[in-house]
Amino acid sequence: MNTPKFAKINDRSSFIITFVLIAIAAIWAIAAVAGISQRNSELAQTEDELVRLNQLVAEQTGSLFREVKGQLILLETWLAANPDKDPRTDKDFIDLVTVIRQNNRIPIDIRLVDENGGLFYIPSESLSTPRANVADREYFTAQQDGQTRGFYISAPVQSRVTGVWGIPVSYPISSGNVGMAVIFAAIELPPLNELYEAVRPKPSGAISLARRDGTLLDRVPFDSTLMGTSLSRSSDSDEFYEGARHFISPIDGETRIIAFHIMKDLPLMISVSVSKSDILSSWYERMLVWIIVLVAVSILLAALGLFLWSSWSINVQNSNLMSAMNEELTNANEMARLVTENSTDVFTVLSLPEMIVEYLSPSVERNWGWKETELKGKTIEALLDKPTYTKVRDTIDDMQKRLAMGESSARHGKLDINVAHKDGHQIPHELASTIIYDNRSKPIKIVALARDLSERKANEDIVRAMAFYDRLTGLANRRLLEDRLVQLLPLTLREDKKIAILFIDLDRFKPVNDTYGHEAGDWLLRQVADRMLASLRESDLVARTGGDEFIAVLPDVGTSDNASLIADKIRERISEAYPYDETNTFSISASIGVVLCPDHGRDTRSLLMLSDTAMYQAKKSGRNRVVLYSSDTAALAGMHTSVSIIPWQDSYKSGNDEIDKQHRKLFQMANELLRLTSQKDVEKEECMDAIAHLGAHVQEHFHTEETMLFSLGYPDALMHKILHADLTKQLGVLKARYYKEESTLDELVTFIAKTVIDEHLLNEDRRFFYLWRSDDLYNPTRREHR
Numbered sequence: 001m002n003t004p005k006f007a008k009i010n011d012r013s014s015f016i017i018t019f020v021l022i023a024i025a026a027i028w029a030i031a032a033v034a035g036i037s038q039r040n041s042e043l044a045q046t047e048d049e050l051v052r053l054n055q056l057v058a059e060q061t062g063s064l065f066r067e068v069k070g071q072l073i074l075l076e077t078w079l080a081a082n083p084d085k086d087p088r089t090d091k092d093f094i095d096l097v098t099v100i101r102q103n104n105r106i107p108i109d110i111r112l113v114d115e116n117g118g119l120f121y122i123p124s125e126s127l128s129t130p131r132a133n134v135a136d137r138e139y140f141t142a143q144q145d146g147q148t149r150g151f152y153i154s155a156p157v158q159s160r161v162t163g164v165w166g167i168p169v170s171y172p173i174s175s176g177n178v179g180m181a182v183i184f185a186a187i188e189l190p191p192l193n194e195l196y197e198a199v200r201p202k203p204s205g206a207i208s209l210a211r212r213d214g215t216l217l218d219r220v221p222f223d224s225t226l227m228g229t230s231l232s233r234s235s236d237s238d239e240f241y242e243g244a245r246h247f248i249s250p251i252d253g254e255t256r257i258i259a260f261h262i263m264k265d266l267p268l269m270i271s272v273s274v275s276k277s278d279i280l281s282s283w284y285e286r287m288l289v290w291i292i293v294l295v296a297v298s299i300l301l302a303a304l305g306l307f308l309w310s311s312w313s314i315n316v317q318n319s320n321l322m323s324a325m326n327e328e329l330t331n332a333n334e335m336a337r338l339v340t341e342n343s344t345d346v347f348t349v350l351s352l353p354e355m356i357v358e359y360l361s362p363s364v365e366r367n368w369g370w371k372e373t374e375l376k377g378k379t380i381e382a383l384l385d386k387p388t389y390t391k392v393r394d395t396i397d398d399m400q401k402r403l404a405m406g407e408s409s410a411r412h413g414k415l416d417i418n419v420a421h422k423d424g425h426q427i428p429h430e431l432a433s434t435i436i437y438d439n440r441s442k443p444i445k446i447v448a449l450a451r452d453l454s455e456r457k458a459n460e461d462i463v464r465a466m467a468f469y470d471r472l473t474g475l476a477n478r479r480l481l482e483d484r485l486v487q488l489l490p491l492t493l494r495e496d497k498k499i500a501i502l503f504i505d506l507d508r509f510k511p512v513n514d515t516y517g518h519e520a521g522d523w524l525l526r527q528v529a530d531r532m533l534a535s536l537r538e539s540d541l542v543a544r545t546g547g548d549e550f551i552a553v554l555p556d557v558g559t560s561d562n563a564s565l566i567a568d569k570i571r572e573r574i575s576e577a578y579p580y581d582e583t584n585t586f587s588i589s590a591s592i593g594v595v596l597c598p599d600h601g602r603d604t605r606s607l608l609m610l611s612d613t614a615m616y617q618a619k620k621s622g623r624n625r626v627v628l629y630s631s632d633t634a635a636l637a638g639m640h641t642s643v644s645i646i647p648w649q650d651s652y653k654s655g656n657d658e659i660d661k662q663h664r665k666l667f668q669m670a671n672e673l674l675r676l677t678s679q680k681d682v683e684k685e686e687c688m689d690a691i692a693h694l695g696a697h698v699q700e701h702f703h704t705e706e707t708m709l710f711s712l713g714y715p716d717a718l719m720h721k722i723l724h725a726d727l728t729k730q731l732g733v734l735k736a737r738y739y740k741e742e743s744t745l746d747e748l749v750t751f752i753a754k755t756v757i758d759e760h761l762l763n764e765d766r767r768f769f770y771l772w773r774s775d776d777l778y779n780p781t782r783r784e785h786r
Contacts, residue, residue: 020305024298031294039283043257046279047244049456050259050272053199057207058261058270060195064106065169065266068185069151071100072171074722075110075183081710081718083175087112088124092715097122102513102521102547105471106191109166112173113140113182120180132160139168143182153267155215155228156189165189165227167217189218196220204254205274212267231271246276348380350446352400352435355379355393358445367452369422385426388417392431399435400443411435419450428453472522473529476543481551484541485604488555493598497556500563503593503611504532504570506548507623512586524578524586531573535566551611560596560628567592567626575624589624591615600629603747609754652762655772656708662701663761669694670757673749687745691735698756699728705765714768723764727756 078096079087087093097110112120117135120127134140139154154168170184196207197220209218214230244259258273346367349359356379360372368383375382381389395415402410413433418426429450436445468480476484492499506528513521525548532542532550541553552570557563571590578586593614601607614629621627648667653660672690676682702724709717734751737743 016305016308020301023301027297027301028294031290035283035287035290038286039280042279042283043276046257046274047259050201050244050257050274051261053201054259054261054270054272057196057199057272058263061192061209061270062263062266062268064187064192065153065268067104068108068169068187069171069266071104071110072151072169072183072185075100076171076173078718079173079177079180079183080175083177086127086178087180088120088122088127088178094123098514099547101518106187106195107518108185108187110183110185112180113170113184114179115176115181134160137168139170139184140182143170143172153211153217155211156217157228158224159186165224189222192218193220193222201272201274201278204278205272206256208271208273210269210271212262212269217268249273345452346450348448348450350380350448352396352443352445355396355446368419368427383419384417385420391415392417396433396435396446399433403435403443416453428457470544473526473544475529475533475550476541478543478545481541481543481545481553482604484553485607488553489597489602489604492555493602498558498599499597500554500557500560500566501595501597501607501611502552502554502563502567502570503595503608503615504550504552504574505591505615505619506574507589507591507619509548509588512588516580516584520580520584520586523580524588527578528574528588531576532570535570535573551608557596560594560599563594563596564626564628567594571624571626591618591623592626593618593629594626595629605747606750606754609759613754613759654765654769659705659708662697662704665697666694666701666757666761669697670749670752673745673752677745677749682745688739691738691748694752695731695735698731702728709768709771712771714771716767720764720768723760727760730755 075093075096078093079085082090082093085093100110101108110122112122112124113134114120114130117133117137117140118130119132119134120130137154137157139152142148142152142154149172152170154170156165156167158165166186166188168184168186170182173180173183192209196218200207200220207220208216208231210216210231216226216229216231219226242260242262244257246255246257248254249256255276256273257276257279258271260269260271262269345361346364347359347361348357348364350356351358356377357375360370360375362372364375365371370383380392384392392415395413399410399413411434415431417429417431419429421427430453431448431450433446433448435443436447438444468477468483469475470477488499509521509524512524525544528550529542529544532552536542536552536554539555543551543553545551554563554566557566571592574588574590578588580586593611593616595601595607595611595614597607600610610629614627618625618627648664652663654663669690673687673694676687676690706717706721706724709720714720730751734743734748738745738748
């Protein structure tokens with residue numbers, strides 16, 4: 001008679017057990033999906049960051065090796081032009097090597113190897129006894145093989161003389177000067193490793209430099225036992241490929257994420273890797289918290305099921321049963337909140353449309369210094385400055401508009417913002433947001449996750465500093481200088497203000513560097529940089545653009561008198577004594593050229609050229625002085641806008657009929673271009689035709705001049721040829737820009753009048769006129785080198 005009652009109880013028991021099992025399985029499934037999604041997101045973000053970092057490191061490394069390659073080719077070109085000279089003792093060759101050493105970002109040493117493998121320094125202490133024999137070194141044997149002869153990057157070696165590890169880069173000597181067969185540069189690894197260490201992902205990330213054949217050239221963290229070994233290859237390919245992948249490192253046995261970048265113009269590749277365990281360490285900690293919470297929730301649900309089964313089995317009232325269920329479910333919900341509250345990121349819920357804070361995870365106090373009670377019920381304006389708040393507001397409005405148009409993907413969005421810490425400093429964050437609807441599909445809330453980007457931004461700042469600042473002095477480099485001028489010049493012209501540009505060249509610096517060594521020279525350059533910075537305003541910029549050349553930019557300088565006073569203040573500070581050690585005190589000075597925008601020019605190129613002209617006039621006038629650019633400083637400056645012709649004068653004659661004939665023709669062609677600039681409706685085809693004829697004549701003249709100078713044994717013939725090549729390249733760039741309508745005819749004519757005719761033909765060319773004129777002032781027995 002009790003069978004129906006017990007059947008009913010069993011049915012309810014089965015329902016409870018099924019409900020509890022499904023609830024537990026659902027919670028674990030949701031947690032698993034969320035955990036895996038977050039894990040994959042962190043790995044994907046790491047891969048993207050590694051690829052970007054890899055590209056930045058490859059750009060810096062490739063620039064270094066291309067620079068060294070160009071220097072070796074330049075030195076070999078000099079040797080080919082002087083086959084009868086001994087480069088180990090020749091002063092011109094030693095000076096050229098010294099200039100290259102001074103201007104390298106990373107110290108390298110340039111050496112010579114004879115046909116038997118004998119190693120010689122430059123300059124050499126002994127011509128008969130080599131410092132070492134390197135006939136077995138790869139950089140020497142590679143130049144004996146026709147397959148590898150040419151620019152060759154060898155496996156890293158430890159110097160037999162100094163004990164320092166380096167990467168030898170060699171180039172063959174075709175002329176065989178006094179038995180010399182190979183010239184090579186040893187790129188020292190310690191300074192290169194300092195650059196890599198600054199951006200290496202911490203704590204166990206690695207940066208590797210290798211040849212394309214897999215030979216390891218360098219790695220940080222550095223391990224001498226790995227140098228010259230072969231890198232691991234992927235399991236599914238015999239070739240390295242670009243991008244990010246996962247692999248098990250043969251070096252430390254860890255699973256790592258690695259990004260490769262193969263250089264197109266060099267036999268090199270860069271890889272940046274990081275341990276997957278480092279990336280996922282915080283994820284593992286969160287997963288442990290999640291598991292603890294989920295186990296607790298599962299136990300509570302099981303207890304709830306047992307409670308319901310017991311209650312129903314003794315016929316407990318339905319009202320009491322529902323009350324117990326609600327209480328237990330509430331406890332389970334509270335435990336689930338631990339997942340959010342223990343996250344290192346900040347979770348927030350905002351109500352729409354006012355963007356009022358409804359919820360903030362407890363991590364807000366740890367990350368931003370605010371307590372949840374201080375922000376709850378208020379708008380998010382307290383956390384953001386006005387432009388950032390407007391940016392967030394506009395982004396959310398745009399998401400809602402796109403959602404209204406049926407674009408479902410607009411429900412989710414990301415943007416980078418700065419969040420204000422309670423103490424006032426700004427913290428960079430990535431904000432990921434999702435719009436929540438009500439049951440009528442109306443947006444009512446925003447759920448957002450804010451992730452701190454401080455560490456990633458810091459790494460990007462380090463790489464940016466490598467690209468825009470001089471490593472020796474800490475001053476801006478030429479790239480940052482030109483970027484700053486591109487920003488300042490339009491603003492200056494628009495606000496009718498003036499900018500002063502100071503070209504600063506040190507006097508008597510080379511004797512200090514040659515006599516006391518590079519270490520003393522570097523110390524002196526840093527002292528000069530500090531003194532210039534102390535003489536300028538915070539808004540001013542000073543850049544190091546060459547070995548001992550600097551350029552200062554003074555915004556809103558007011559008048560030319562102000563600019564000259566500041567320049568003279570810098571000159572006086574530089575000319576003060578430099579106590580180096582107990583026995584040596586250095587004395588140098590500076591020649592400074594000053595130009596103003598818009599008084600002397602309105603574009604970067606013109607202003608830098610004219611400031612250099614004014615500086616050179618300061619040199620010629622006795623050094624240690626300031627010269628403000630004027631029409632007297634360089635008679636040809638601005639000629640294309642104020643003078644109709646460039647008159648040829650007898651004083652311009654070189655003494656050689658063929659050279660003078662070509663010079664006069666260049667003047668005539670330049671005058672034709674000047675005539676075209678004065679016409680309002682000149683046809684572009686007519687201008688292009690005149691430019692083409694002038695360019696062809698310039699190349700013909702350069703070839704004739706170089707042939708004569710080499711045949712007469714002019715000592716600076718090679719350097720003059722290099723100047724010709726640079727002028728030809730610049731003229732080609734300006735022609736292409738004019739054809740694409742990216743520049744005006746005035747800019748091209750200014751280059752021809754100022755650079756080709758004034759600076760080169762009427763100044764640089766005069767240095768060899770003594771070959772035909774006995775009265776020339778530029779005779780080497782009387783001329784003064786800068």
